[in-house]
Amino acid sequence: MMKLDQSSYARIIDNLHDGLYFVDADRIITYWNKAAERITGYRAAEVIGKSCADNILTHVDSEGCVLCLGTCPLAATINDGKEREAEVFLHHKNGHRVPVLVRVNSLVDEQGRVIGGIELFTDLSSIQVNQQRIAELEQLALLDGLTRLANRVYLEREIDNRLHEFDRLAVPFGLLFLDIDHFKQFNDTYGHAVGDEVLKAVAQTFVVNSRPFDLFGRWGGEEFIGIIRNITGKDLLYQAERMRLLIERNYLIQNDQKLQVTVSIGATVIRPGDTMETLVKRADELLYESKDNGRNRVTLG
Structure with missing residues (x-):
């Protein structure tokens, strides 16, 4: 079995995507990884040696109750040794609240005695933005039923909004036109049910890998x-x-x-004088350049 030395474990933990910190039995912070710094704005040097309730994270729940005053999952886990999970809002150094999913466990010594606790927390902000967007689109009948992305009607509205924003404030934006290569052949070979699963998988790739303020939607078909x-x-x-x-x-x-x-992709950035028609047409033509040049490529223009 592969064995890692202590420095390797430390490097892995310090470079986790999720925030991670350790506390002792009195809930004094003893370790704070890089993701914790990124998500909270607090550097390790600012928090190690302090209590997590000392105007640092001060978790609150969805009702605004400060968990440090009696219902802290970490404190409860240190007390009874049981794992816990909760969605809470931590305090960012800049003053705002960040929604996070926390998972807590106890730390024990070789004799099995609880000597502290560990908390892993995941930033939920982009996840919540997408969930809120889905709820709004469902209410307005602007959601594609299969992929759960914005539908064509909503995309056209959003392009129009971005064009007006560009005219008023000169805020640039880009358009990606994407098409699944040989999708009809794929459907004919494996069936439409499998094709639908592919469409949903592609859509989910957009959802989890795009920025919260960008928008991906289904234009039609593939x-x-x-x-x-x-x-x-x-x-x-x-x-x-x-x-x-x-x-x-x-x-x-x-x-x-x-x-x-x-997928083949056509990519273009807004130009002065563009309309929705010229912008979409240019992206579509660039998409077909990608297809003509062998597919599975991006053409920027």
Whole structure:
């Protein structure tokens, strides 16, 4: 069995995506990883040696109750040794609240005695933004029923809003036009039910890998559009290539067979004088350049 030395464990823990901190039996912070610094704004040097309730995280629940005053999951776990999980709001150094999912456990010594606790916390802000967006779109009948993305009606509204924003404030945005390669052939080979699963998997790739203020939606069939706000051509190309690669690396297992698809993408940034028609047409033409040049590629123009 592979063995890791102590420095390797420390490096792995320090570079986790989720925030992680340790406390002793008195809830004094003894360790604070890099993700905890990023999510909370507090550097390790500012918090180690202090209580987590000492105007640092001061978790509150959805009702605004301060958990440090009696219902703290970490304190309860140190007391009884039971694992706990809760959605709470931590205090950011800049003054705002950040929604997080916390998972807590106790730390024990070699004799099994509780000597402290550990809390792992995940930033839920982008997740909550997407859930709120879905709820709003459902209410307005602007959600694609299969993929749970914005539908074409909503995409057209959003493009129009971004055009007006560009005219008023000169805030740039980019458009990605994406099409699943050989999708009709895929459907004919594996059936529409499997094709629907592929569409949903592609859509979920957009959801979990896009910024909260960007929008991806289903334009129709196997075509998708991404509206990427406040971006340059170079960065738009990076985002498009990232999505293309992630989708290329996706796969579904059907009857012990690994099924994969690719996408071709046309990418363009708003230009003075653009209308919705000229912008979408240009992105569509760039998409077909990608297809004509071998598919599974991005063409920026």
